[in-house]
Amino acid sequence: MSKGVLAVVKPKMKSYIWLQTTDGSIQQVEEEVAMFCPVICREFLQKGMGSSKNYPILLPERVNPAMLGLILDYCRFHQVPGRSNKERKTYDERFIRMDTQRLCELTSAAYSLKFKPLVDLTCRALARIIEGKTSEEIRDTFHLADDLTEEEKLEPLRNITDDPRIRRLNRLYAKKRKELKERDKPKDNWVEEEHVDERSVDDLLSFINGGGKDTKGVRTMKNKKKNRRRKEQAKDSTSSNSDELNAACVASNEGNIDHILVPTPSETSKLHDSFDSLFDESDSDDGLDPAMKEQLDREVEDFARILNSNWPERKREILSLGNERRLVPISGNVNGSINRLPSLNKTL
Amino acid sequence: MDRISRLPDELLLLIISLLSMKDAVRTSTLSTRWRHLYASVSNLDLRFSVDHVGFMDFVDRLFFLRKRCIIENFHLCCSRSLPLDPSRIEGWICAVMWHGIRELDLTVDTIAKLNLPTSLFTCKTLEVLKLHVDYDCPIEIPANVYLPSLKVLHLTNTACILDGDSGERLFPNCPILEDLVIITYVRYLIGYDLRVCSSTLKRLTIVTNAFREPRDPFQVFINAPNLVYFKYCGWEGDTCAFVNVQSLLVEADIDFPKYSGNNHYLQIATDLMRGISKVQTLCISAMTLIHLKENLVPIPLLKNLKILRVFHCEMQGLEGLPYLIGRCDSLETLVLEMDSDRAMFDLFKWVPETWHALEELRVNCLFTCLKKIEIFTFKGNEEHMKMVEYFLKTASVLENLEIHIWAKYEERLEITNELLMLPRVSKDCRVTVV
Numbered sequence: 001m002s003k004g005v006l007a008v009v010k011p012k013m014k015s016y017i018w019l020q021t022t023d024g025s026i027q028q029v030e031e032e033v034a035m036f037c038p039v040i041c042r043e044f045l046q047k048g049m050g051s052s053k054n055y056p057i058l059l060p061e062r063v064n065p066a067m068l069g070l071i072l073d074y075c076r077f078h079q080v081p082g083r084s085n086k087e088r089k090t091y092d093e094r095f096i097r098m099d100t101q102r103l104c105e106l107t108s109a110a111y112s113l114k115f116k117p118l119v120d121l122t123c124r125a126l127a128r129i130i131e132g133k134t135s136e137e138i139r140d141t142f143h144l145a146d147d148l149t150e151e152e153k154l155e156p157l158r159n160i161t162d163d164p165r166i167r168r169l170n171r172l173y174a175k176k177r178k179e180l181k182e183r184d185k186p187k188d189n190w191v192e193e194e195h196v197d198e199r200s201v202d203d204l205l206s207f208i209n210g211g212g213k214d215t216k217g218v219r220t221m222k223n224k225k226k227n228r229r230r231k232e233q234a235k236d237s238t239s240s241n242s243d244e245l246n247a248a249c250v251a252s253n254e255g256n257i258d259h260i261l262v263p264t265p266s267e268t269s270k271l272h273d274s275f276d277s278l279f280d281e282s283d284s285d286d287g288l289d290p291a292m293k294e295q296l297d298r299e300v301e302d303f304a305r306i307l308n309s310n311w312p313e314r315k316r317e318i319l320s321l322g323n324e325r326r327l328v329p330i331s332g333n334v335n336g337s338i339n340r341l342p343s344l345n346k347t348l
Numbered sequence: 349m350d351r352i353s354r355l356p357d358e359l360l361l362l363i364i365s366l367l368s369m370k371d372a373v374r375t376s377t378l379s380t381r382w383r384h385l386y387a388s389v390s391n392l393d394l395r396f397s398v399d400h401v402g403f404m405d406f407v408d409r410l411f412f413l414r415k416r417c418i419i420e421n422f423h424l425c426c427s428r429s430l431p432l433d434p435s436r437i438e439g440w441i442c443a444v445m446w447h448g449i450r451e452l453d454l455t456v457d458t459i460a461k462l463n464l465p466t467s468l469f470t471c472k473t474l475e476v477l478k479l480h481v482d483y484d485c486p487i488e489i490p491a492n493v494y495l496p497s498l499k500v501l502h503l504t505n506t507a508c509i510l511d512g513d514s515g516e517r518l519f520p521n522c523p524i525l526e527d528l529v530i531i532t533y534v535r536y537l538i539g540y541d542l543r544v545c546s547s548t549l550k551r552l553t554i555v556t557n558a559f560r561e562p563r564d565p566f567q568v569f570i571n572a573p574n575l576v577y578f579k580y581c582g583w584e585g586d587t588c589a590f591v592n593v594q595s596l597l598v599e600a601d602i603d604f605p606k607y608s609g610n611n612h613y614l615q616i617a618t619d620l621m622r623g624i625s626k627v628q629t630l631c632i633s634a635m636t637l638i639h640l641k642e643n644l645v646p647i648p649l650l651k652n653l654k655i656l657r658v659f660h661c662e663m664q665g666l667e668g669l670p671y672l673i674g675r676c677d678s679l680e681t682l683v684l685e686m687d688s689d690r691a692m693f694d695l696f697k698w699v700p701e702t703w704h705a706l707e708e709l710r711v712n713c714l715f716t717c718l719k720k721i722e723i724f725t726f727k728g729n730e731e732h733m734k735m736v737e738y739f740l741k742t743a744s745v746l747e748n749l750e751i752h753i754w755a756k757y758e759e760r761l762e763i764t765n766e767l768l769m770l771p772r773v774s775k776d777c778r779v780t781v782v
Binding site for chain 2: 100101104105107108111119123124126127130131132134135138139142143144145146147148169173176299303306
């Protein structure tokens with residue numbers, strides 16, 4: 001390893017710290033200047049490194065000699081205690097005037113040295129360069145490769161009814177909204193609701209399983225929108241139950257439920273016929289392959305769990321209310337029709 | 349060539365957090381490296397403007413893309429005219445709680461009742477909570493509240509059920525609460541009884557029903573030994589009991605805005621005056637002064653009071669002021685504000701008779717220690733001139749009179765000249781016109 005020594009002969013009064021950059025070159029720096037940087041300070045004080053040429057402090061990778069020079073200039077100015085805030089500010093303004101590539105290098109170097117004041121200064125400078133510019137201008141300034149498709153660029157900004165995750169999430173929201181309404185309604189029709197609950201659970205489960213069969217084939221966007229509106233307006237068709245959804249997720253994970261009901265294919269199409277107007281199980285329209293669909297469903301399920309994460313409290317609430325009325329757990333069978341469906345052990 | 353994209357995620361996120369939300373989202377169109385970074389930024393400033401369906405989807409997507417990391421600041425603000433779906437907002441708050449949050453600012457209006465998730469009230473990292481929710485949806489303080497990091501709590505325009513019980517649920521479980529603001533314009537109040545008991549509370553603001561029809565009395569009980577700032581805007585019939593408050597209280601702000609003609613402010617005004625007797629700075633509305641005078645409220649000697657600021661002078665005039673000033677021995681600065689918004693409706697009338705009684709009392713601050721007078725929104729009309737003339741004639745140790753003119757450009761010079769010509773009794777007095 002070649003060692004280029006860049007020491008400058010200085011009068012014996014001052015003490016120096018020796019620093020080595022990754023290219024092998026070693027520099028000698030006045031102690032008070034170098035100590036302004038916390039990492040160097042710690043290396044020197046705690047580990048005793050840098051006191052002589054043979055044991056220099058090894059600086060991190062991103063700090064090349066040019067950047068080290070800049071950082072030391074910064075330290076040299078700011079470590080002097082007597083300066084006023086205004087002076088420091090003016091110096092900073094002048095200091096960061098450099099081309100963007102160099103500024104990025106400096107940011108990187110300051111970051112690897114964990115030198116917070118300089119990191120903040122350089123990041124603020126970069127932010128100031130970015131703000132107010134169009135993407136085209138930013139790409140020009142920083143020489144960024146434009147590797148996104150036009151569609152990807154529009155993603156966060158357009159009205160995303162096309163995003164399948166958002167669509168599924170919207171369905172969950174609709175259910176939750178109905179649940180909120182039900183909660184405020186008087187509770188005498190609780191028993192009736194239980195019956196209705198069962199059906200929506202099945203539907204929800206088929207949703208989790210990656211979608212049942214869609215017997216109606218491809219739909220146009222218009223139909224989808226119409227269906228959604230109809231779904232919104234449909235009143236007591238299904239009661240809400242994102243609670244049920246969560247119960248299914250949470251409970252099955254905890255192994256509390258004996259069995260989760262999964263409809264057979266024939267049953268599925270029957271259920272779907274009646275629910276088609278309410279739920280767009282139009283997976284085939286997404287144009288996604290099954291693996292992608294499954295991944296999306298998992299994501300939505302996770303996200304829904306987060307969104308409904310106050311379920312444990314509500315469970316407690318409902319269970320305590322359950323003393324007054326008989327609360328049938330989800331695995332139970334309310335009406336005879338459900339018994340006809342086969343029960344499977346299912347792990348999600 | 350592309351140095352910036354080679355910076356680590358942490359640095360890029362720091363840079364994005366320094367941008368406005370709009371610019372931050374725009375970075376997602378730069379390149380694949382930047383595509384989803386904006387979602388993990390530490391401050392989420394979501395103020396929606398026009399398309400609320402698109403907005404709700406956008407926020408959902410943001411939470412989908414976000415890596416789990418603590419949110420420093422979440423500010424959600426939507427306008428009254430386009431309300432949002434409350435189940436979505438609840439979902440977002442749950443997601444925010446899951447990430448972890450320090451400052452939450454919610455200014456929302458909803459189409460139906462908003463149920464705040466209980467995880468909000470048991471968040472360990474929450475330091476600042478500001479809720480401004482449509483007052484048709486009252487917020488209940490749930491049974492289990494535990495906010496160990498909460499320092500600032502602002503409940504604005506929020507119908508928060510504030511009975512004695514909820515106070516007991518809330519305050520012991522916010523162990524380091526320092527700043528509490530309660531501003532309610534509730535339509536129907538039923539015998540509210542607010543008990544504020546906090547040993548760490550430094551600033552307390554209670555504003556209730558500024559200009560609505562009379563409501564049932566509000567009973568406030570304050571036990572806050574470290575209170576430094578207190579603001580109260582309320583009604584006749586309220587009672588406000590202070591326990592342990594006085595020693596550190598430095599600044600107070602009192603406002604009884606409504607003139608109902610009944611003049612029943614005696615009780616509340618007495619309570620408050622007694623409670624704030626040691627303050628150094630007092631902001632008070634001109635209407636309150638009139639109430640004090642009309643009801644002959646006993647005002648204790650305000651011996652620490654150095655700065656007195658009277659606002660909303662434009663509606664009535666300063667008839668009540670001498671009544672208060674007579675009790676201030678060491679007043680040094682007097683600030684008079686007419687409201688510039690209502691500068692058109694200036695009903696200010698200078699009534700010299702009310703000041704005569706004060707003049708009999710030669711040992712009052714006007715003659716002994718008042719050094720600075722500042723007047724805002726000075727219109728230069730006859731009544732205002734009379735007022736300035738009077739002060740210049742009587743304030744014997746006045747050093748600085750600062751007048752902020754509110755007048756058309758052409759008239760300014762004339763008014764300034766007229767002001768500078770007025771005779772002044774104090775030799776050192778300097779008149780500045782801004």
